[in-house]
Amino acid sequence: MKSVTHILTLSTLVLAAVLITMLVSPADAGKRAAIESGDIAFVDVFKLIDHALSSEESANARTEFTTKSNEMLDGFKAQLAELETKLSTMQQGDPEAATVYQQYQSISAQHDNASQQIGAAYQVLVAQQLASAYTDIYAAANEIGAQEGFVFVFATRSDGELVQTNTIAGVTQEILARPLMTPPAGVDITELVRIKLGYPEELPFPDVEPQSQEPVTEPAIEPAQEPAEESAETPASEDE
Numbered sequence: 001m002k003s004v005t006h007i008l009t010l011s012t013l014v015l016a017a018v019l020i021t022m023l024v025s026p027a028d029a030g031k032r033a034a035i036e037s038g039d040i041a042f043v044d045v046f047k048l049i050d051h052a053l054s055s056e057e058s059a060n061a062r063t064e065f066t067t068k069s070n071e072m073l074d075g076f077k078a079q080l081a082e083l084e085t086k087l088s089t090m091q092q093g094d095p096e097a098a099t100v101y102q103q104y105q106s107i108s109a110q111h112d113n114a115s116q117q118i119g120a121a122y123q124v125l126v127a128q129q130l131a132s133a134y135t136d137i138y139a140a141a142n143e144i145g146a147q148e149g150f151v152f153v154f155a156t157r158s159d160g161e162l163v164q165t166n167t168i169a170g171v172t173q174e175i176l177a178r179p180l181m182t183p184p185a186g187v188d189i190t191e192l193v194r195i196k197l198g199y200p201e202e203l204p205f206p207d208v209e210p211q212s213q214e215p216v217t218e219p220a221i222e223p224a225q226e227p228a229e230e231s232a233e234t235p236a237s238e239d240e
Helices: 003-036 044-055 056-089 096-146 168-176 190-198 227-239
Strands: 040-043 152-155
Touching: 003 190, 040 190, 044 056, 044 096, 044 190, 056 096, 096 152, 096 190
Parallel strands: 040 152
Antiparallel strands: none
């Protein structure tokens, strides 16, 4: 009798287990599949950095830098223009011509050196803005990813349209910035990060290229020397 009761009890437990599996497993399976499909999210860090660089604070910092740099270079250019005018009015053989020309060359070298330093400093400024923007975006993406239950958040563009196509380096960066499979829109948290950081919805692409400085040309006339006449006579004698 005890063996019969034991068998009935086991049968009851097995039946109960089967019923529970039939009722619960489909729901759990569906829930698990949904969780797995949402384990990975994507954020367009590159687009958000464009927003950050276009912000008023970042743009004003670059404008202020460019304004001060141009003022410095304009001072050199004014001195060079004055010396060039002075040289153009001097007669050949003027004893002061050589001294003035040396001053011109010295200031021209200072201008070129300052222009190179400005270009390097501008690159540092933009790099610092990029680093600061990425730090903010990284923190916001991690916070939102944790809130939404994502396990991984990848930095990637959400489409296959290339933006930079004029240089090999630009195209390479665009390719590496994208996966071979376009992520679904449902796991793109770029907009959530943008809203959290307070970036405006639409912004023009920021102009972060360094200002190109044209090299200062030598004066057309060099006093106390006649290199132009000598060079003109030499080819004439060769032709004869």
